[in-house]
Amino acid sequence: MSLVRDGIPASPGIVIGPARVLRWEVPRVPHTGTITSEQIDGEVRRLLDACEWAKDRIREIQRRAAETMGEVEAQIFEPQLLMLEDADLVQGTIDYIRGNHMTAERAFEFRVLEWESAMSHTSHPMVLDRLNDLADVQTRVLRRLLGLPDAAAAARTEGKFVLVAREMTPSLTVQLDPDAVMGIATDLGTRTSHSSILARSLDLPSVVSLGDLSELVKDGDEVILDGRAGRVVINPSEEEKETYRQRDFQIREWEQELVLLAHLEPVTRDGVRVELRSNIDLPGEAEAARAHGADGVGLYRTEFLVVGRGSPPSEDEQFRAYRQVADVFPDAPVVIRTFDLGGDKFPAFLHMQPEENPFLGWRAIRVCLDEPAIFRTQLRALLRARASTSGDLRIMIPMVNEVSEVLATRAHLAECLAELRAEGKDVPESFQLGAMIETPAAALTAPELARHVDFFSIGTNDLVQYTLAVDRGNSRLAKLYNPFHPAVVRLLHRIAGAGRDAGIEVSVCGEVAANPLGAFMLIGMRVGSLSVGPSALAEIKKVIRSVHHADAALAVEEALAAGTPAEVVQVLSAHLGQVLDLAKLTSAWNLSGQA
Ligand code: PEP
Ligand code: MG
Numbered sequence: 001m002s003l004v005r006d007g008i009p010a011s012p013g014i015v016i017g018p019a020r021v022l023r024w025e026v027p028r029v030p031h032t033g034t035i036t037s038e039q040i041d042g043e044v045r046r047l048l049d050a051c052e053w054a055k056d057r058i059r060e061i062q063r064r065a066a067e068t069m070g071e072v073e074a075q076i077f078e079p080q081l082l083m084l085e086d087a088d089l090v091q092g093t094i095d096y097i098r099g100n101h102m103t104a105e106r107a108f109e110f111r112v113l114e115w116e117s118a119m120s121h122t123s124h125p126m127v128l129d130r131l132n133d134l135a136d137v138q139t140r141v142l143r144r145l146l147g148l149p150d151a152a153a154a155a156r157t158e159g160k161f162v163l164v165a166r167e168m169t170p171s172l173t174v175q176l177d178p179d180a181v182m183g184i185a186t187d188l189g190t191r192t193s194h195s196s197i198l199a200r201s202l203d204l205p206s207v208v209s210l211g212d213l214s215e216l217v218k219d220g221d222e223v224i225l226d227g228r229a230g231r232v233v234i235n236p237s238e239e240e241k242e243t244y245r246q247r248d249f250q251i252r253e254w255e256q257e258l259v260l261l262a263h264l265e266p267v268t269r270d271g272v273r274v275e276l277r278s279n280i281d282l283p284g285e286a287e288a289a290r291a292h293g294a295d296g297v298g299l300y301r302t303e304f305l306v307v308g309r310g311s312p313p314s315e316d317e318q319f320r321a322y323r324q325v326a327d328v329f330p331d332a333p334v335v336i337r338t339f340d341l342g343g344d345k346f347p348a349f350l351h352m353q354p355e356e357n358p359f360l361g362w363r364a365i366r367v368c369l370d371e372p373a374i375f376r377t378q379l380r381a382l383l384r385a386r387a388s389t390s391g392d393l394r395i396m397i398p399m400v401n402e403v404s405e406v407l408a409t410r411a412h413l414a415e416c417l418a419e420l421r422a423e424g425k426d427v428p429e430s431f432q433l434g435a436m437i438e439t440p441a442a443a444l445t446a447p448e449l450a451r452h453v454d455f456f457s458i459g460t461n462d463l464v465q466y467t468l469a470v471d472r473g474n475s476r477l478a479k480l481y482n483p484f485h486p487a488v489v490r491l492l493h494r495i496a497g498a499g500r501d502a503g504i505e506v507s508v509c510g511e512v513a514a515n516p517l518g519a520f521m522l523i524g525m526r527v528g529s530l531s532v533g534p535s536a537l538a539e540i541k542k543v544i545r546s547v548h549h550a551d552a553a554l555a556v557e558e559a560l561a562a563g564t565p566a567e568v569v570q571v572l573s574a575h576l577g578q579v580l581d582l583a584k585l586t587s588a589w590n591l592s593g594q595a
Contacts, residue, residue: 298531460510
């Protein structure tokens, strides 16, 4: 009998193959008793050597990551280097060796355990991310001290396999042999965790948050991994394998068909243009977005410039990253979002206190306004990047809840402009400032907000979670996280109307725009622009080019009268199904569920 586990889709693609369970455990340290006073110096030396060796290894991995994936991605190893330089960890261990006559490995194990227990009294994602890094550091140093092979070697094996693990660390992910690993399935993790981002960069299908998968699967068990649907099937029947092979075949065929659309205009059959832009997380993704037919960037998430960093990126480093993206699109809008920190993204240098409800806490524009030094460095970099290109680089602020936040941002911008002028630097003659509409509060006060910004971009990923009170990262609630809930549909309609009344552009950059039914609904609401991940661009262009705006508007009218999510989906499917074979859409399996 096969067993099916659903998790969070982290990187698309379907693979079928034998599982290799990576029990990447911290090695057990043997109890060898205490050491003599004469042995102390030798043990301290061994510890320092192991730490140096670990740092060298990490730097090497970092170099490799920089070459294969880019400078920004490589920065995620910084916290591990910082830990190995942290006096509290290293000197604390030495104190145990000297004071308690412990071996280097026992003392290190002990000190790390203390760090761990101090950190693990929380479900805070920032701390959990750091725990992950700590485990990576611990394993590496202990393996060295115990004379064991490096952890990554454990992930190397003969033949191709689907890697199953409790959790992947970034360093393991980059060390995987891409010729051997077909896909990655993990018990923990979220779509935005570093390893998921790396899996997408490496084009490795991946599903995360699969609960107890690594306990259920044994080495050699055959598994199907569907990174688009977020599903793993253990020991599938021949029939199931055939179904997934067919699905894979259909998706590939469909993708080939879609490639041809990349350079066609995103216009509905009745002549309504819907701008189609791309969401990117890393500057290097801009090229792929363009190749897939994006007409600009609708959302560049700049957090990945800072997450996992020990110190904030300098103004020049940011300037270069923003220019890199702007240069790919010299004649289309490039919307750069200011740091959306907090929630599930935490840089080490902010020293954020653990919070009970990080998504309802110190997050996004709230953090920026409270940390003017960080915010203004970013605003200055953005203004300089805007001034240095002829392109349409726009600034967008996340999770706006009220007008005062926009006004405060404008005040910072005015001061940054004055500073730059005084320093003799180029400043832009004009630029657009937009607000992300991601909370019910912003949605309901959209008419007021619209008076103070140049555009809206609706972040449905957050708007859905805040409207429905359903945590977007909780796979247990995935069924309840429904962007087609009538409450969401009505809010979206209101925001689109408020933007239109004020004469400003309304864009949608949440995942619902990447869902064919969602895109159809948004076209019907007369949303002017959709921004989706590079892999969804072609499919959404196909939707735009297949439908009549007038029909989509009719479907929206009916959807607004619907009383349940199922009715909304039914209404939209009935209309879209008349012009597109819904079964053929690659996201079809997800049409009625999560966006
Ligand atoms: C959103 O909330 O829809 C969004 C696009 O932003 P993020 O997913 O980065 O929160
Ligand atoms: Mg958001």
